[in-house]
Amino acid sequence: MRIVIALGGNALLRRGQPMTADNQRANVRVAAEAMAPLAADHELVISHGNGPQVGLLALQGAAYPAVETYPLDVLGAQTEGMIGYLIEQELGNLLPSDKPFATVLTMVEVDPDDPAFANPEKFIGPVYEQEEADRLAAEKGWVFKQDGAKWRRVVASPLPRRVFEIRPIRWLLEYGAVVICTGGGGIPTMYRPGTHMLEGAEVVVDKDRASSLLARDLDADLFVMATDVDGVYRDWGKPSQQRIDRATSTELSGSEFAAGSMGPKVGAAVEYAERTGHRAAIGTLADVEGLVAGTHGTSVVRG
């Protein structure tokens, strides 16, 4: 099978851990150990999140005022390099030495007319007092929204329309390479309106939505989202909560699952299952073999 695995942020950094290179490497090693057994029998494509890593680069940049902080496309490209390297090296250490690997930098296209631009609501970066937020808004053109008692920058999170490097990724899979790509939802880009000139976009693309698009464009047989919860739950947080082992895309399209951190994953799974007729699976990284076998986590199928 051709399998796209989207690694959640917790595969790279556990909540509350200092974001050192050593911690990230140790976590990636655990993720690699979980995924390595799959490489013998399957074509593997690995994508990953990058939220905390982009956040750190932005904080480091802000702490060194001599050079203006880099925009989100450039920071995203930096994290694709860093995280891709750690995954490639740690997974490579567990597989036969002749197994080919490639980390392919990936740009995704977003639409300047995406309705998300009219109402940016993806929080990024640290919280600020109102006065500081107003100053940054005036200086950099950033948009802020209230987050509890403080203020925080928001950017749009438009849908990904295209993964530009889909052909190279496909060619490498045909040669048997493990491919790491579309990190952080891909580097966000868009065409300058009225031209064919591509440029960076100051947005955040949802990693699971971009990975779903990747899986569809690659004609993957299975799309796995590995996170820190063992599946999708009905009545999450209530005494009646119950894990869903298997559901149709129609059953999961209701609003119950749209909110919260599981929402984008459910949306990406539904979209993938409906458009391809193949199965999507959501669960923990430790269970990834079971997610592939269909014995663990939540499976989403067309229907």
Add this chain to the structure above:
Amino acid sequence: MRIVIALGGNALLRRGQPMTADNQRANVRVAAEAMAPLAADHELVISHGNGPQVGLLALQGAAYPAVETYPLDVLGAQTEGMIGYLIEQELGNLLPSDKPFATVLTMVEVDPDDPAFANPEKFIGPVYEQEEADRLAAEKGWVFKQDGAKWRRVVASPLPRRVFEIRPIRWLLEYGAVVICTGGGGIPTMYRPGTHMLEGAEVVVDKDRASSLLARDLDADLFVMATDVDGVYRDWGKPSQQRIDRATSTELSGSEFAAGSMGPKVGAAVEYAERTGHRAAIGTLADVEGLVAGTHGTSVVRG
């Protein structure tokens, strides 16, 4: 022809320019305009330097003390992402929309027994007063050497032995893709002694040496090093200075050319020409079409 072009640091950032994303993008655009005409008739592989970019990331990291500065392998991976993205996007904007591109993250192997480790002498990062240098040496295990009146960190610059991703790069070239790789001399790695476990190496690999190895392993027909000088000069800096249009590897192997910033380029050209029998060329990026044609810069051939 299959051509490997190694872009010098000045293609990304001119001396004295603030290292903003905008400046780097504007410089990359000029480089892309110079290289674009070659893509119609040739297979192109583009490598690049990363010295100032790694330096900035290290400074930004040091300015944000909450998280320990990342090691050189991880910083190198970040710069391969950032610079590769800028090159891929700007060159892509100039070529037909169906031209495939891929930026492939590249690790190079160095030998823990390389004699360079016994005498680290590649200066990196800012200068320090002796007291601060002593403190950092004790705290981080860094090695410092005197640089004028101040002290500066030095690391080893061992020779690259292997480009790990050579097969994916070759496959992508066979499909007609422009490939960007081996940025900054590649991400430096080595096997933990006595094991088959690859890990990062706290070293700097010379970009031109790594590009020469890349060109040899890809059976490239031509290896071009684009820099800010229009060729190799005899008697450089003297009234008798004279550009060399064409020389054999033997003629350039003398010590006259080993010193200074041109030294590693001459060494890389000699090595490539001797081992492959193909031509290497050194000159300015603006002349890159002439370097490919053999009408500009300095050509180095076996002999």
